[in-house]
Amino acid sequence: MAGNSGFSVRFWGVRGSYPTPGPSTVRYGGNTPCVEVEAGGHTIILDAGTGIIPLGRHLMRRSRELAKPVEAVLLLSHLHHDHTQGFPFFSPAFVPSARLHIFGPDFLNSSPKVTLDTVMNPPYFPLRLAELNAWLSFATLRDPDLLAIGESVGGVALGSVGDPALQNDPDLVRVRVLRSYAHPNGVLHYRIDWRGQSVVYATDTEGYVNGDQRLAKFAQGADLLIHDAQYTDExxxxxxxxxxxxxxxxxxxxxxxxxxxxxxxxxxLALFHLAPEYDDDQLDSIAGQVEQVFPGAFIAREGLQIDLLDPPGEVKLMEAARLHAGA
Ligand SMILES: [Zn+2]
Ligand SMILES: [Zn+2]
Structure with missing residues (x-):
């Protein structure tokens, strides 16, 4: 687990559209999107697909071990079902000591709060959002907002990219937002920078001729790009x-x-939001092909952890030994 000096990414759900449990998907995993980023001792969660359910158990276990309440920033790329469906089963949300800072877009007048309020409501779900015990904050994000996380800003602060107060402290984790139009109803891409390293999360996006130029600029020089790669060309x-x-x-x-x-x-490059139709063998064959054309490309899979502070160019992949332990 990353300490205060670490910057790591761990995949908890990599599947697009709907969960795919079963014997043919055990190696890559069947949970819908959820990625955990640890930067400078802060926990940032990208999306709340069903992968957030085992992540919630992991965070609770770590909280008990460290005798420290769970605190996390949850960034929703958009509010399609496969990116929110795990939230009602995210165990820290039920714990009074936990603090969750939830951010996402406000497309079609449906913010993260409105969306979660709608799905967590009888008769669709036995509990209402308002009945959760954790401290929850909700805010919507817009391009070009800047989110800063760190002690010098009192925890989590929302400002704009040009805000000097959010630029000076090298220990701050900075999150920038790109509003993309390449997905039905829109999607937010996120870039997380800390101490000169960066990860970009660009899921649910369909590219353009010669590449998405706005994304290319936004993700320039990223140490890790997590990108939608749902389909083979065929x-x-x-x-x-x-x-x-x-x-x-x-x-x-x-x-x-x-x-x-x-x-x-x-x-x-992490290939992400994998087609639910593809089994482990098909994904293995795609992995073999992509390594030939882009060294450093790999298929995201549950339990994979990447330490961004490893030397540039080195791809070191570790299995998270305790991914499902105690689940
Ligand atoms: Zn999706
Ligand atoms: Zn979507």
């Missing part, structure tokens, strides 16, 4: 037997993700 183009073309669905192919990583000059 599937996307309608050439895979029994599968319809998926052009216009708002998701990328493996080669679109590689183009995005090249355009941004990213050092490492």
């Amino acid at each position: 599937h996307y183009l309608g050439l895979a037997p029994g599968l319809p073309t998926t052009q216009g669905y708002g998701h990328s192919t493996v080669s679109i993700a590689v183009q995005a990583a090249r355009a941004a000059g990213a050092h490492r």
Whole structure:
């Protein structure tokens, strides 16, 4: 686990659209999107797909071990079901000592609070959002907001990119936001910077001709780019037997993700939001192909942890031994 000097990324859910439990998906995992980032001792959670459920148990276990309440920033890329469906089962939300700072977009007049209020409500769910015991804060984010996390700003502060008060302290974790139009109803991409290292989370996006130029600028030089790569090119183009073309669905192919990583000059690329139709063997074969065209590319899978402070260019992948321990 990262201490105050660490910057690590761990995948808890990598599957797009809907969960895919079962024997053919055990190696990559079947949970919907959730990524944990530890930076400078702060916990940032990207999306609340079903992967946030085992993450919640992990955070509770760590809280007991350290005798320290759970505190986390939850960043929602957008409010589609596969990015919020784990939240009602996120155990820290039920604990009075926990503090959760929740951020996301306000597309179509549906903020994170309105969305979670709607799904956590009888008869859809037995508990209402208002009945959760944790301290919860909600705020909406807009491009070009800047979120700063650290002691010098009193925990979590929301400002703008040009705000000098949020620029001076090198220990601050900084989160920037890019509003993308490449997904139905829109999506937010996030860039997290700490002490000269960076990770960019760009899920649920369908690339453009010659790459998404706004994303390329936003993700410039990222140490790790986590990018939507839901489909193979054959599937996307309608050439895979029994599968319809998926052009216009708002998701990328493996080669679109590689183009995005090249355009941004990213050092490492995690292929993410994997098609629920693909089993472990298919993903293995995609992994073999992508390593040939982009060294540093890999397929995200549950339990994979990456330490961003490792030397540039080095791809060191560790299994999180306790991913499902005590689940
Ligand atoms: Zn999605
Ligand atoms: Zn979506």
